[in-house]
Amino acid sequence: MVTQIKNPEYPIFFGDAAEALINFLSDKSFTQLFVLTDKNTYVHCLPLLNKVPALSDARVLTIEAGEKHKNIDTCQTIWSGLMQHEADRKALLINLGGGVIGDMGGFCASTFKRGIRFLQIPTTLLSQVDASVGGKLGIDFMGVKNSIGVFQNPETVIIDPAFLKTLSPREVRSGFAEMLKHSLIRDHNQWQILTRVDPEQPENWREQIAASVAIKQQIVEADPLEKGIRKALNFGHTIGHALESFFLETSHPLLHGEAIAAGMVVEAILSEQRGLLTTAQLVAIKTEINRIYSLPAVNTETYPVLLEYMRQDKKNEQRQINCSLLHGIGNIRIDCLIPEDTIVEALNRYQDLISAD
Amino acid sequence: MVTQIKNPEYPIFFGDAAEALINFLSDKSFTQLFVLTDKNTYVHCLPLLNKVPALSDARVLTIEAGEKHKNIDTCQTIWSGLMQHEADRKALLINLGGGVIGDMGGFCASTFKRGIRFLQIPTTLLSQVDASVGGKLGIDFMGVKNSIGVFQNPETVIIDPAFLKTLSPREVRSGFAEMLKHSLIRDHNQWQILTRVDPEQPENWREQIAASVAIKQQIVEADPLEKGIRKALNFGHTIGHALESFFLETSHPLLHGEAIAAGMVVEAILSEQRGLLTTAQLVAIKTEINRIYSLPAVNTETYPVLLEYMRQDKKNEQRQINCSLLHGIGNIRIDCLIPEDTIVEALNRYQDLISAD
Secondary structure, eight states: OEEEEOOSSSOEEEEOHHHHHHHHHHTOOOSOEEEEEEHHHHHHTGGGGTTOGGGGGOEEEEEOOSGGGOSHHHHHHHHHHHHHTTOOTTOEEEEEESHHHHHHHHHHHHHBTTOOEEEEEEOSHHIIIIITSSOEEEEEETTEEEEEEEEOOOSOEEEOGGGGGGSOHHHHHHHHHHHHHHHHHHOHHHHHHHTTOOTTOGGGOHHHHHHHHHHHHHHHHHOTTSSSGGGGGGTTHHHHHHHHHHHHTSSSOOOHHHHHHHHHHHHHHHHHHTTSSOHHHHHHHHHHHHHHOOOOOOOGGGHHHHHHHHHTOTTOBTTBEEEEEESSTTOEEEEEEEOHHHHHHHHHHHHHHHHTO | OEEEEOOSSSOEEEEOHHHHHHHHHHTOOOSOEEEEEEHHHHHHTGGGGTTOGGGGGOEEEEEOOSGGGOSHHHHHHHHHHHHHTTOOTTOEEEEEESHHHHHHHHHHHHHBTTOOEEEEEEOSHHIIIIITSSOEEEEEETTEEEEEEEEOOOSOEEEOGGGGGGSOHHHHHHHHHHHHHHHHHHOHHHHHHHTTOOTTOGGGOHHHHHHHHHHHHHHHHHOTTSSSGGGGGGTTHHHHHHHHHHHHTSSSOOOHHHHHHHHHHHHHHHHHHTTSSOHHHHHHHHHHHHHHOOOOOOOGGGHHHHHHHHHTOTTOBTTBEEEEEESSTTOEEEEEEEOHHHHHHHHHHHHHHHHTO
């Protein structure tokens, strides 16, 4: 069975990807179909679409996997593939993969012959709950993430939890952090539901994934250009991005969601310090996050490096560090400007909290 | 004095570029200004903007001149320049040059950080009357013109006939062909005015350039996605593109407008053959075009090559060659499907007409 989220701009389908794709293609007219995969999704995900008859004629373009290939050279490979197979303006590109495939494939489609249509089939939990909504496409350039790109919506997004079986448990946990974030900023009831799910059984989460996508979609729809409430989605990310950048330079880098999980704990501490969260709520959040993630230790000596990363954050204004803090569980207060000594206090508190376990 | 065409999407200013730019910048807020030039416009056109105070702090990015540099490598040079000077999302890129600078600079701006604002100052007659309207941006890729790009409107377009003094007479004549075309497809009175202008004095044509831009703008506005009437702009281009491609491979290539001028004569013959144009009208058109251009001779042996180029035209449908033909002077009939033997007859007639001089 395939269900659908109503979206004013494009539909998002949940369920069996092959069935959803057959339905989608049945009443549309495309001159050619192309599928973009990386070497992993070619092996592990493409077979799940075997029973789609229209794909027997599709051209499959396959690129190397990984963020380091999300660049203009790989775009040229993709554009060349489309050109060599004489894709015209009525062709469809189906992006089958995680965030790299979706962001880069969407960018290539949006710029090929000034724009052909594309469809997203995100295969990681992170891309299903995060990149599937918002229309942000692009590539990395000169070491800066997503610095070249466009805003463009796909024809549709198909979210099939069956793909999650192809992921390692660590990758699933990474995506789960964004689901926790969506519930914390917007939906207390959904937060309570998530505290009872089993991170080892993601393919049973269809409702939870749909609920998470619906939260992001409501927020993006209310503020597509990130002037206000869309900043809620930055909860956990000011500290989390600094941790992600710091650990990337060490011998034990964190996945995005692992860094965001730790960032959410520190920002929950900041929320409690401001009186926006009770101590009991803070402890509940820390306990749930600790159930799933082994939170990274942070030494006092690393604070200057972490603060330097935070100072570079593009959300900052007036040289103060800008966070979106929780105001109770399920509610957010955006544009909180935080003095650096307050952040140091929160990091100290974080160290105490995790060493208490 | 600066005048303005009303445009629902962005204003087009005619007159002194420095004055227009000062006016435009006076009530806008940009964090940084960048100017993109090629090596020619850096020397010959940038000095005309010397008296704009805000430009004293602008960063100037300069690239090699010519269509062969309209590619993804040059885009990377431009993006790097923006990145190195820390352009943020509130920066403005001013594109100062011909079609290559406008198309490529606009594309780079539209994709840098998912889109910064840009302003077009076209400096060739062709780009003033053609590329300044329509929102088509892009670069060449794998030898195919404009195959990578986006649709995006500039903040504004500033058209200053003073830049035309920097062009060779041959380049001015090339741009003039598009002005003739605009009048032929839409405005009989404007056609008669143009038959009296002096191609050696383009800087006095402000009204004529504005009239030409207004025609293109009305047509694009009525049909932005080229489903119908926008195809009128293809008059002269089915044959003209084939001639341009053919002569590109010879020792005496044609400029775009020179090829379009010859293409318009052949397509006027096709119009007359269909009874859409009187013989007197055809002769008038041929006489006016001949006043300005020395029309290229075409040998019977080249017909197969020309027809092959026409078969590749992306406007074709059902394997028939698609032309937009004149229906009287000042009127158009789009989507005329022409059998190849009819095109051969028209090419024979073209040879007779030009050898009769």
